[in-house]
Ligand code: SF4
């Protein structure tokens with residue numbers, strides 16, 4: 001396993017090595033106002049979207065078939081279409097099956113971080129090397145504009161109370177990941193008029209926590225979401241934010257907003273053959 005071959009974390013690798021996302025995590029414990037997971041279109045390229053769902057056993061079957069066709073794949077990730085740790089049993093069972101069958105592959109997970117902390121020891125045991133958290137704010141007042149609600153145990157929490165709890169859990173999880181030398185990336189979605197003035201402050205705080213990489217992602221409208229009326233930020237604003245945030249944490253600038261069932265090289269259009277294979281393996 002060569003960690004420098006991860007295409008998302010190393011710009012030099014993204015044209016040579018690929019990744020596959022296994023869509024085993026349908027439920028989410030958070031409602032982000034910019035996300036509408038009901039909308040699925042095979043031409044749509046963004047997180048939260050998949051053409052099929054897989055059980056852990058189906059995911060291994062699908063992975064074996066893809067690996068036989070696409071030897072350039074080095075990373076197996078779980079990134080939805082909901083949150084991996086709102087589906088923790090399926091996520092960990094899938095990683096366990098994959099780790100036994102492919103001992104050398106890199107494992108990667110992307111989460112909102114709300115339920116991550118209790119599972120970090122298990123992830124570490126399975127040699128999951130790369131973890132991405134989406135941190136859109138470090139200010140609960142801004143968080144109340146970003147999140148509609150969160151499910152915490154049997155309760156639904158809203159507004160600033162929810163955003164403060166999420167931040168507390170994200171920070172505890174990042175500390176636990178870095179204490180185990182796991183590689184941590186932060187995604188921060190630039191939401192014009194909501195947190196665009198605040199991304200650099202997030203990067204500064206994340207830099208203090210020792211994260212490895214920071215992805216300032218321009219907001220992309222999701223039809224039907226509560227924030228569908230927002231316009232994406234201008235390219236010049238994104239570049240200025242990345243330059244300023246880069247003083248605190250190295251920036252990822254080659255993100256291609258992967259779907260929850262992405263497969264192949266970053267930015268590669270979904271292949272009809274692999275989409276068909278996924279749908280035949282899934283349910
Ligand atoms: Fe990991 Fe995200 Fe890259 Fe998928 S797109 S392999 S979850 S960093």
Ligand code: SF4
Pocket residue numbers: 028029030031032035036037048080081082083112
């Ligand atoms: Fe959508 Fe992810 Fe937010 Fe859940 S955490 S609502 S899947 S963007």
